[in-house]
Amino acid sequence: MPRPAPEASGPSRSGTVALIGRPNVGKSTLLNAALQQPLSIVSKTPQTTRDALLGVVHHGSAELALLDTPGLHRPRTQLGRVMNEAARDAARRADVVVFVTDVSPRPVKRKEDGTPIEPRSLLPHPGDLVLLSDLAPDRPVLLVVNKVDVLRDKRHLLPLLEAYGKVRNFDAVVPVSAQREDGITLVLDEIARFLPEGPFRYGVDDVTDKPARYFAAEYVREQILRATQDEVPHAAAVSIDRYTEPRAPGQAVQIDATIHVERQGQKRILIGTAGAMMKRIGIAARERIEELVGGKVVLRLWVAVTPDWRESLPRLEELGYGRARGGATDAAEYMIVAERDAEADEADGEADDEGDEDLDAEGEEDEDLDEEDLDDDDEGKLDEDEEK
Numbered sequence: 001m002p003r004p005a006p007e008a009s010g011p012s013r014s015g016t017v018a019l020i021g022r023p024n025v026g027k028s029t030l031l032n033a034a035l036q037q038p039l040s041i042v043s044k045t046p047q048t049t050r051d052a053l054l055g056v057v058h059h060g061s062a063e064l065a066l067l068d069t070p071g072l073h074r075p076r077t078q079l080g081r082v083m084n085e086a087a088r089d090a091a092r093r094a095d096v097v098v099f100v101t102d103v104s105p106r107p108v109k110r111k112e113d114g115t116p117i118e119p120r121s122l123l124p125h126p127g128d129l130v131l132l133s134d135l136a137p138d139r140p141v142l143l144v145v146n147k148v149d150v151l152r153d154k155r156h157l158l159p160l161l162e163a164y165g166k167v168r169n170f171d172a173v174v175p176v177s178a179q180r181e182d183g184i185t186l187v188l189d190e191i192a193r194f195l196p197e198g199p200f201r202y203g204v205d206d207v208t209d210k211p212a213r214y215f216a217a218e219y220v221r222e223q224i225l226r227a228t229q230d231e232v233p234h235a236a237a238v239s240i241d242r243y244t245e246p247r248a249p250g251q252a253v254q255i256d257a258t259i260h261v262e263r264q265g266q267k268r269i270l271i272g273t274a275g276a277m278m279k280r281i282g283i284a285a286r287e288r289i290e291e292l293v294g295g296k297v298v299l300r301l302w303v304a305v306t307p308d309w310r311e312s313l314p315r316l317e318e319l320g321y322g323r324a325r326g327g328a329t330d331a332a333e334y335m336i337v338a339e340r341d342a343e344a345d346e347a348d349g350e351a352d353d354e355g356d357e358d359l360d361a362e363g364e365e366d367e368d369l370d371e372e373d374l375d376d377d378d379e380g381k382l383d384e385d386e387e388k
C-alpha cells in the first residue's frame with residue numbers, strides 16, 4: 001500500500017543523504033522501502049551493492065536525494081577498495097548521514113571452557129564501533145537499527161539503542177524493519193528535519209540518475225546472486241554490450257549483456273547443465289527489466305572468463321565501477337537467448353516456480369566470503385592500505 005505523503009509545510013528542504021553501514025544490514029532494502037519500489041538490488045549475499053545509487057524521495061516539503069552505498073568492509077581486492085571509496089565519498093558529499101545497522105545476534109565471548117563471559121545480549125557490532133569512530137564528525141548522523149522484526153523479545157531493543165547512544169551522540173535513533181516497511185515514515189521525517197533549506201533539485205517524478213542500461217546490468221547480477229553461491233556471486237560482473245530502444249511501438253528493447261567471471265569453473269556453474277542455470281537467470285532478469293522499462297525486452301546473455309577482473313583497475317573502469325556504468329567487452333564465448341516468444345513464455349512458467357523461492361528469507365550470512373565483513377574477529381582496524 002502506498003505510504004501517505006505528509007502535508008507539505010514550512011520552507012522547502014533539499015539535500016543529499018548517504019546510507020552508510022556494514023554489508024548486509026539492509027541499506028538497499030531501506031532505500032527501496034523509502035522509494036516504494038525495488039530499484040536497488042537486494043540479496044542475502046554481503047557486498048551486493050557495488051557502487052553508490054541515487055534514489056530521490058519527495059516527502060512533504062522535503063526532497064531527499066538518498067544514496068545507497070556499498071557496505072563498508074575489510075577489502076582484499078581492488079574492487080573492494082573501490083567499493084569502500086564509493087561509500088566514503090557518498091558520506092563526504094552528504095548533508096545528512098544515515099548510519100544503518102541491524103539487530104542480528106552477535107557471538108558472545110567465551111571462557112576457555114566454553115561458558116559465556118557475558119549473558120547473550122545484543123551489543124553494538126564491533127565493526128560499527130570502527131566505522132563510527134571517524135564517521136562524518138561535522139554533520140548530522142542518524143542511526144537506523146534495522147531488522148527489528150527478527151527480535152523475538154523486543155525488550156532487548158532498548159539496551160541496544162542505549163549502548164549505541166554511548167558510542168556517539170546521534171541526532172536521531174530509529175528502529176525499523178525495512179523489509180516490512182515499518183518505521184520508514186519516521187526515518188524520512190527525521191532526515192527531513194536535518195536537511196538544509198533550499199529549492200528542489202529534481203522533478204517530482206525523478207527517481208534516479210542512472211540510465212536503464214545500468215539497471216539492466218544490475219538486474220542480471222541480482223539473479224546471479226540469487227541463483228548461485230560461494231565464490232560465484234563475488235566473482236561475477238555484468239557489462240552491457242548493446243542496449244537498443246525499440247524503433248516502433250510494441251517492439252522490444254534489445255539488450256546484449258556479458259557476464260564476466262574469473263575462472264572456467266565459475267563459468268561452468270553459471271551455465272549449468274545444458275544451459276539451465278543461464279536460462280533461469282536470463283528469464284528472471286528479463287522480467288525484472290521489463291517491469292522497469294514498461295515494455296518487452298529481448299535479453300541475450302554471454303558468459304566470458306575475464307581473469308582477475310576484480311584486481312585490475314582498467315577492467316574495473318571498463319565495468320563501470322568507480323564511475324558511471326558503461327563498457328563494451330571482448331571475447332564472449334557463450335550465448336543464451338531469453339526472449340519473450342511463445343516458447344520462452346512457456347519456459348517462464350516453469351522458471352517462475354523456482355524463482356519464487358525467496359532466498360533472502362533464509363537470512364543466512366554467506367560463510368564463503370572472499371572479502372570480509374568487519375566482524376568480531378577483526379582487531380578493530382581496516383587494512384593498513386585503507387585510509388579510514
Ligand SMILES: Nc1nc2c(ncn2[C@@H]2O[C@H](COP(=O)(O)OP(=O)(O)OP(=O)(O)O)[C@@H](O)[C@H]2O)c(=O)[nH]1
Pocket residue numbers: 022023024025026027028029030041042043044045046047048049050069070071072146147148149150176177178179180360361363
Ligand atoms: N528480517 C529482515 N531482513 C532484512 C531486513 N532488511 C533487509 N533484510 C535482508 O537482509 C539482507 C541484506 O539486505 P540488503 O538490503 O541487500 O543489505 P545491504 O546493507 O544493502 O547489503 P550490501 O549490499 O552488502 O551492503 C537481504 O537478505 C534482505 O532481505 C529487515 O528489515 N528484516
